[in-house]
Amino acid sequence: xxxxxxxxxxxxxxxxxxxxxxxxxxxxxxxxxxxxxxxxxxxxxxxxxxxxxxxxxxxxxxxxxxxxxxxxxxxxxxxxxxxxxxxxxxxxxxxxxxxxxxxxxxxxxx
Amino acid sequence: xxxxxxxxxxxxxxxxxxxxxxxxxxxxxxxxxxxxxxxxxxxxxxxxxxxxxxxxxxxxxxxxxxxxxxxxxxxxxxxxxxxxxxxxxxxxxxxxxxxxxxxxxxxxxxxx
Numbered sequence: 001x002x003x004x005x006x007x008x009x010x011x012x013x014x015x016x017x018x019x020x021x022x023x024x025x026x027x028x029x030x031x032x033x034x035x036x037x038x039x040x041x042x043x044x045x046x047x048x049x050x051x052x053x054x055x056x057x058x059x060x061x062x063x064x065x066x067x068x069x070x071x072x073x074x075x076x077x078x079x080x081x082x083x084x085x086x087x088x089x090x091x092x093x094x095x096x097x098x099x100x101x102x103x104x105x106x107x108x109x110x
Numbered sequence: 111x112x113x114x115x116x117x118x119x120x121x122x123x124x125x126x127x128x129x130x131x132x133x134x135x136x137x138x139x140x141x142x143x144x145x146x147x148x149x150x151x152x153x154x155x156x157x158x159x160x161x162x163x164x165x166x167x168x169x170x171x172x173x174x175x176x177x178x179x180x181x182x183x184x185x186x187x188x189x190x191x192x193x194x195x196x197x198x199x200x201x202x203x204x205x206x207x208x209x210x211x212x213x214x215x216x217x218x219x220x221x222x
Binding site for chain 1: 141143150151152153154155158160165166168200204206207208210211212213214215216
């Protein structure tokens with residue numbers, strides 16, 4: 001079966017670093033996506049990992065370990081606008097069916 | 111220029127009614143999707159289309175009927191609406207099934 005687990009909520013302070021973890025089980029690995037969703041808005045793409053290791057993109061980085069079925073999203077220099085839900089997602093069935101985690105709600109406080 | 115657009119943004123209707131949601135993408139993508147996001151914020155795939163052809167129907171009741179007149183459009187018609195259909199429905203598209211998805215703004219459906 002397919003399953004994605006991530007923490008429900010996290011709180012961090014403005015300017016700090018936060019790591020959001022995701023563990024997944026899918027049949028047939030096709031990469032791992034991270035999306036950001038602000039309240040009342042649509043999800044927007046953040047990152048994609050298909051090989052093991054760290055992908056860095058400005059303040060956001062994402063890490064993947066395929067052997068451990070594990071990924072994390074690292075947010076540096078947190079800003080208030082980073083308060084949002086972060087969704088871990090794994091595509092399968094040729095990419096046509098993407099399983100999303102329940103999302104991690106991140107609260108950034110001053 | 112809006113990449114993925116949906117209409118209407120809000121839909122309030124009575125149980126038993128039939129309603130449609132329209133979706134259009136101007137990105138030239140081959141693949142389009144419908145998702146349902148319930149009150150617990152779980153985003154769940156409903157349908158996937160590739161070049162107008164249905165690829166995935168994720169055990170959605172047959173009251174839901176998607177239609178893709180061309181690869182830029184994917185509409186969703188819902189018959190005999192039920193209370194449990196209340197949710198936010200997102201349309202999305204991607205260049206291919208392996209690429210990141212671009213989501214429309216969502217349609218908040220409330221069934222009374």
